[in-house]
Amino acid sequence: MLHLAQTETGAACWSCGQAASGHFCEACGKIQPAQGTDYFSFLGLPRKLNIDTAALEREFYRLSRKLHPDLFARGSSREQEWSTEKTSQLNDAYRTLKDPIGRTQYLLELEGVKLEEQSRNATDAARQSGTEKQQVVPPGLLEEVFELNMQLEEMRMNKKMGEDDPNVTRDLQQARDRLEQKFSQLGDELKQIWDEWDALPELQNTQARTTVRDRMVDLLNRRSYIRNLVRDVNEALA
Amino acid sequence: MSGTISEERIVGIDLGTTNSLVAYMQGDSPAVIPGEDGSNLVPSLVGLADADTGQFIVGNVARKVLIEHPERAIYSVKRLMGRGIEDIQDELKLFPFRIAEDVKPGEVLRIRLGEREFTPPEISALILRRLKKNAERFFGEPVTKAVITVPAYFNDAQRQATKDAGRIAGLEVLRLVNEPTAASLAYGLDKKKDGIVAVYDLGGGTFDVSILKLHEGIFEVLSTNGDTHLGGDDIDNLLLTIAMDDIVGDLKLDIRRNGEAVQALRKAVIDTKIALSSQTEAMIDVELPHGKRYQRAISRELFEQLAEPVIQRTVSPCKQALADAHLQPSQIDEVVLVGGSTRIPRVRALVRELFQRELHTELNPDEVVALGAAVQARILAGGSAATQDMLLLDVTPLSLGIEALGGVVAKIIQRNSTIPASATEHFTTGVEGQTNVAIHVVQGERELASDCRSLARFDLKGIPPMSAGLPRIEVKFLIDANGILHVSAREQRSGKQAEIEVKPTYGLTDDQVEKMILESFDYAEEDFRQRQLIEARNEAETILHALEKGRRHLVWHRLSKQESQEIAQREAELNQVKAGQDHKQIRAAIEELNKVTMRLADLMMDSAVASALKGKSMDKTEFKNDVTAPHPIAPAEIK
Numbered sequence: 001m002l003h004l005a006q007t008e009t010g011a012a013c014w015s016c017g018q019a020a021s022g023h024f025c026e027a028c029g030k031i032q033p034a035q036g037t038d039y040f041s042f043l044g045l046p047r048k049l050n051i052d053t054a055a056l057e058r059e060f061y062r063l064s065r066k067l068h069p070d071l072f073a074r075g076s077s078r079e080q081e082w083s084t085e086k087t088s089q090l091n092d093a094y095r096t097l098k099d100p101i102g103r104t105q106y107l108l109e110l111e112g113v114k115l116e117e118q119s120r121n122a123t124d125a126a127r128q129s130g131t132e133k134q135q136v137v138p139p140g141l142l143e144e145v146f147e148l149n150m151q152l153e154e155m156r157m158n159k160k161m162g163e164d165d166p167n168v169t170r171d172l173q174q175a176r177d178r179l180e181q182k183f184s185q186l187g188d189e190l191k192q193i194w195d196e197w198d199a200l201p202e203l204q205n206t207q208a209r210t211t212v213r214d215r216m217v218d219l220l221n222r223r224s225y226i227r228n229l230v231r232d233v234n235e236a237l238a
Numbered sequence: 239m240s241g242t243i244s245e246e247r248i249v250g251i252d253l254g255t256t257n258s259l260v261a262y263m264q265g266d267s268p269a270v271i272p273g274e275d276g277s278n279l280v281p282s283l284v285g286l287a288d289a290d291t292g293q294f295i296v297g298n299v300a301r302k303v304l305i306e307h308p309e310r311a312i313y314s315v316k317r318l319m320g321r322g323i324e325d326i327q328d329e330l331k332l333f334p335f336r337i338a339e340d341v342k343p344g345e346v347l348r349i350r351l352g353e354r355e356f357t358p359p360e361i362s363a364l365i366l367r368r369l370k371k372n373a374e375r376f377f378g379e380p381v382t383k384a385v386i387t388v389p390a391y392f393n394d395a396q397r398q399a400t401k402d403a404g405r406i407a408g409l410e411v412l413r414l415v416n417e418p419t420a421a422s423l424a425y426g427l428d429k430k431k432d433g434i435v436a437v438y439d440l441g442g443g444t445f446d447v448s449i450l451k452l453h454e455g456i457f458e459v460l461s462t463n464g465d466t467h468l469g470g471d472d473i474d475n476l477l478l479t480i481a482m483d484d485i486v487g488d489l490k491l492d493i494r495r496n497g498e499a500v501q502a503l504r505k506a507v508i509d510t511k512i513a514l515s516s517q518t519e520a521m522i523d524v525e526l527p528h529g530k531r532y533q534r535a536i537s538r539e540l541f542e543q544l545a546e547p548v549i550q551r552t553v554s555p556c557k558q559a560l561a562d563a564h565l566q567p568s569q570i571d572e573v574v575l576v577g578g579s580t581r582i583p584r585v586r587a588l589v590r591e592l593f594q595r596e597l598h599t600e601l602n603p604d605e606v607v608a609l610g611a612a613v614q615a616r617i618l619a620g621g622s623a624a625t626q627d628m629l630l631l632d633v634t635p636l637s638l639g640i641e642a643l644g645g646v647v648a649k650i651i652q653r654n655s656t657i658p659a660s661a662t663e664h665f666t667t668g669v670e671g672q673t674n675v676a677i678h679v680v681q682g683e684r685e686l687a688s689d690c691r692s693l694a695r696f697d698l699k700g701i702p703p704m705s706a707g708l709p710r711i712e713v714k715f716l717i718d719a720n721g722i723l724h725v726s727a728r729e730q731r732s733g734k735q736a737e738i739e740v741k742p743t744y745g746l747t748d749d750q751v752e753k754m755i756l757e758s759f760d761y762a763e764e765d766f767r768q769r770q771l772i773e774a775r776n777e778a779e780t781i782l783h784a785l786e787k788g789r790r791h792l793v794w795h796r797l798s799k800q801e802s803q804e805i806a807q808r809e810a811e812l813n814q815v816k817a818g819q820d821h822k823q824i825r826a827a828i829e830e831l832n833k834v835t836m837r838l839a840d841l842m843m844d845s846a847v848a849s850a851l852k853g854k855s856m857d858k859t860e861f862k863n864d865v866t867a868p869h870p871i872a873p874a875e876i877k
Contacts, residue, residue, distance in 0.1 A: 061453065061454075061456055064456065064629060064631060065456075065627075065629055068629060068631070068719075069658065069718070069719045070413070070614075070617055070618055070629060070630065070719070073412055073413070073618035073619070074618075074619070074620060084658045084716070084718050084719065085658070085660070085716070087658045087719075088657075088658035088659055088660040088716055088717075089660070091655065091656040091657070091658060091659050092655075092659060092660060094656070095655060095656065095659075
């Protein structure tokens, strides 16, 4: 394992001295040092959530053909280092942005929402107190979750006793179907919020932005809650 | 820097568990370079030719050593690359590896061969050196750059060990390429067709499965999975066990402690296994000690029954790879078979079942990986019409994580992420004025750090003393195109580059590798002569230097004119031959000069003793060797 030197960013091309911006010098074509940048800027995309994924893939392939370390095996060690770093940024950006949820989460992080930190803190707190990580039950699901938890408990008890109650199994299967339906509805809901977000004027931290942002956070929380419930039900049914 | 490499040869090497190959691009198509014996495959087998000279032989020629002196030979060393003593307990039951007794958990393994000990990268380097020599013989010019293939499922330590082996062998390893990916490159060269391809690679000791998306020359790996300790070896061991039991039961002969007999039997069962791929019945037939002979007919049915559990172990990695690629078997367009074990009919039937596709076996499954490595070598050398637009986008097979509170793993780079891939994490201190932070990096999919493969422990040092929780140390993890991890760190509040002390868990330090590069000259077959020449020249320099000092010594004048003339003549002779290439001639001249300077040496010694009696120190006398300096490259400590 090696140390990677931190690279400085400059406005002039390291090779020919001409003003350079972007991944390559316009004057001499040499690769430029990697810079700390967000994934949208790296790919030259606006911070919008509706993305043409086919176009994203084409751009990923196009840039891979220019930035990949395989193309710099004959280059200087500096160029190799920059190519590796830039390609890692490209790969990370493509992986994050091509996934609808990953893209939404990433944008929220850029907007200052600390999703990951919140989740990690909750995990750490739960671990320290020796309890299971508690997720807040989304209000719309309270009744459903209450009933489901009873059924899950019953199922686990039955399993322990080696018994099999077809009624409980059927109830759980039905609950799972309902949850999965809700889960897929969330996709449509998310798409709606995307459209609202993308229609908002950029660069202004208006109340409208905050409202839409908070709705996205709420939706992601509900989504992860339902996903965990489905997982629990599947485990109990297995 | 640029522009020079294109003229140089870059070879592609498949460093296999059972066989190794070297290939190159012959015009627009890859070809394997045969060895002196005309064979394309070099068995990954290393033996000490005889215990005294310490000369190594590699490949088919080492078979005799393996049979006659098993304690001086080693095979399947790939199973030991990048592993610790605690990882290989299962292997030790099945393979006759002789591990040095004082190897502790967490240390690089050392293998005993004859009287000496070697690390797995050093043994692998001997195989690589053989391939390098084969290529140099073929081209008639030096070969110093290579692409080497590794199992896709190799972890960081195993990859690093392979890279180290290349360095020790005198090869600059321009890229480590995953074996199934290399195979797809070799196939892709003819096909140039878009679609989804599954590569099923069952070799001698490793199993990989990779799912790739081919698109206008881009080979994008979507997912990979496997088992780095699963292969034809395991089937051999099952057959071997049956045969041994028979021999104990029926022939009342326990050969387990008889290395020679075990090796003969192993060869016989491998022959049987191979025969059973084309016949429905084959005979294990082997001569044993005490004039006994073991014969047993094995039907394909029995063989398949026996091998089934081993073959079944490939199913779950295939399913996982499909799931990770978010694909159904029906979405796979082509299936490519790689590795000698895919010749087994039952393996083919299973793969057909799994992917519901006909199988590609046009290219020799033993050679296809090396051929692909040659294609990648051409791409790195700047490409040509044949490789135009070809680009490999590979993935990391295992998730990278950091040990967090309570010993659980916080994953920072998920498996199947396209490489190069990176992650940035922030750390802080827990205690007032704390200046060091320890980070434990692991690789694997399990929840607990103790169940994953420990890669390294980092000490972030030189953090400016601040209140607890105030420093903000940014650590960047980057997996490069070889699948090898690099780490850098910075304290953000002070902007100071934090110093990192990396303790690789099973790796060699740079210093150790450098030392091995030097030592490897001692053991290499053809470098042996070169080494002797260098040593003879060094000795000549030493005696000539001593003579120079003697001339300036008071006792010089006590020599007769004839004596000093004779010395001058021998001196001139030595000066002349030492420039030549014959170490024996140099040794002879040294011997002659030694003889004629004997009286001079005696006189100087007497004078030294006299000075010592007068209270002068021996250091002041001229004819004394320098105090031995500590070795400049002392082995580094790895904890």
